Amino acid sequence: MPGAPIPPEIARLERPREELLTWYFLKALATLFAFPVTMVVLYFRYHTMRYKFDEEGIHLSWGILMRHEIMLNYSRIQDIQLHSNVIERWLGLTRIEVQTAAGASDSEMTLEGLPNPEAMRDFLYSRMRGAHTGPPAPSNAAPETLETIFLQVASELRSIREILETRKA
Amino acid sequence: MYSWLQHKILDLMKVPPEPQPPDGSAGSARVFRSGSNYYRWRMALWFASNFGALILLAVVWSILARPIRVGTPWSRFIAEVLMSVVVTAFLVSAAFTFLQQRMNYELRWYVVTDRCLRVRSGILNVHEITTTFANIQEVRLSAGPLQKVLGLADVEVHSAGGGSGKGSSGSHVARFEGVDNASEIRDFILARLRQYRDSGLGEKDHSSPVAFSDGSQAAAQAILTEARALRAALAQR
Numbered sequence: 001m002p003g004a005p006i007p008p009e010i011a012r013l014e015r016p017r018e019e020l021l022t023w024y025f026l027k028a029l030a031t032l033f034a035f036p037v038t039m040v041v042l043y044f045r046y047h048t049m050r051y052k053f054d055e056e057g058i059h060l061s062w063g064i065l066m067r068h069e070i071m072l073n074y075s076r077i078q079d080i081q082l083h084s085n086v087i088e089r090w091l092g093l094t095r096i097e098v099q100t101a102a103g104a105s106d107s108e109m110t111l112e113g114l115p116n117p118e119a120m121r122d123f124l125y126s127r128m129r130g131a132h133t134g135p136p137a138p139s140n141a142a143p144e145t146l147e148t149i150f151l152q153v154a155s156e157l158r159s160i161r162e163i164l165e166t167r168k169a
Numbered sequence: 170m171y172s173w174l175q176h177k178i179l180d181l182m183k184v185p186p187e188p189q190p191p192d193g194s195a196g197s198a199r200v201f202r203s204g205s206n207y208y209r210w211r212m213a214l215w216f217a218s219n220f221g222a223l224i225l226l227a228v229v230w231s232i233l234a235r236p237i238r239v240g241t242p243w244s245r246f247i248a249e250v251l252m253s254v255v256v257t258a259f260l261v262s263a264a265f266t267f268l269q270q271r272m273n274y275e276l277r278w279y280v281v282t283d284r285c286l287r288v289r290s291g292i293l294n295v296h297e298i299t300t301t302f303a304n305i306q307e308v309r310l311s312a313g314p315l316q317k318v319l320g321l322a323d324v325e326v327h328s329a330g331g332g333s334g335k336g337s338s339g340s341h342v343a344r345f346e347g348v349d350n351a352s353e354i355r356d357f358i359l360a361r362l363r364q365y366r367d368s369g370l371g372e373k374d375h376s377s378p379v380a381f382s383d384g385s386q387a388a389a390q391a392i393l394t395e396a397r398a399l400r401a402a403l404a405q406r
Binding site: 077078079080081082083084085086089090099101118121122125126128129130131145146149150152153156157159160163164 | 182183184185191192284285293294295296297298299300301302303304328329341343365385386389390392393396397399400403404
């Protein structure tokens with residue numbers, strides 16, 4: 001529910017899991033000769049990564065030299081994607097990619113190393129636009145629109161006037 | 170035998186089980202699956218790509234065969250080792266992708282509820298996308314000539330955003346791949362989409378003001394009951 005408080009286990013989240021560093025190590029290994037550079041970058045990315053889930057949205061920040069901070073409103077989420085390859089799943093990791101309608105071709109925010117990605121997905125889904133307002137009731141099921149009510153009021157008043165007129169006569 | 174092997178492989182790869190429909194939409198979930206011809210389609214793709222790789226290998230082999238025959242024994246040895254490595258890699262990947270096709274066909278779920286979509290696919294790379302009808306921008310239907318023969322089509326549901334042309338892995342797209350009842354699915358989604366007036370971005374032009382608060386309607390209702398009571402009181406006198 002949009003107004004409901006954040007579940008404590010999600011409000012408490014701040015740091016990614018340690019397995020993420022293992023995954024970053026393997027990811028850096030895959031770059032072969034660039035390993036020292038990518039490893040340093042990813043190491044600091046891991047150690048400076050901070051999450052914050054508050055009433056309005058998600059805050060994510062990382063980086064020392066290149067400082068990044070992203071703030072994303074729950075109601076602006078377009079879709080939620082879960083990605084995981086075999087190695088990530090062995091480490092118990094799943095990436096959650098959250099997309100908004102901003103023009104970036106890649107996902108706006110990638111939430112890595114969260115302890116319970118499925119629960120996080122359900123939480124984000126519950127805050128998305130359109131997750132709670134089901135399809136509105138078909139309009140012909142409720143014919144009592146403002147217009148018809150006013151017409152009925154007018155006809156009532158007319159008959160009152162007629163009663164009064166006949167009495168006067 | 171096959172199901173046992175599949176179970177083992179999925180266990181080893183830690184592939185998550187069948188997706189659950191998202192919360193808050195009881196009983197409205199409908200799960201679509203790929204059509205049975207989709208497996209044949211995937212096998213055709215597999216055959217085509219491996220056949221292409223085989224031809225490429227044969228061409229490389231025939232080009233290198235002459236220089237190797239006239240070359241020194243040492244270069245000949247290196248070439249033969251390289252060639253055998255490439256051939257082994259080809260065979261292993263062909264066998265693995267062959268096994269993968271069936272699982273890829275079976276492990277696909279397209280869930281549609283009254284307010285959202287969830288599409289799950291993949292074995293090695295598991296991908297799941299969830300989006301609500303309120304965010305859907307367009308629905309596309311596409312089928313190639315061979316897919317048409319097999320009675321298959323892809324339904325793509327796009328949400329807003331700059332999904333670049335990255336093909337099947339493009340973001341912002343929920344792909345109902347290889348379904349044999351594509352037009353039914355499209356109509357199903359469009360029928361549910363129609364119930365949302367404010368779906369996607371942008372305002373829709375309303376020819377008549379439909380929206381008013383519940384309060385004003387209640388107030389009007391109160392005036393009506395009062396007028397009725399007044400008339401009844403007058404008529405009685």
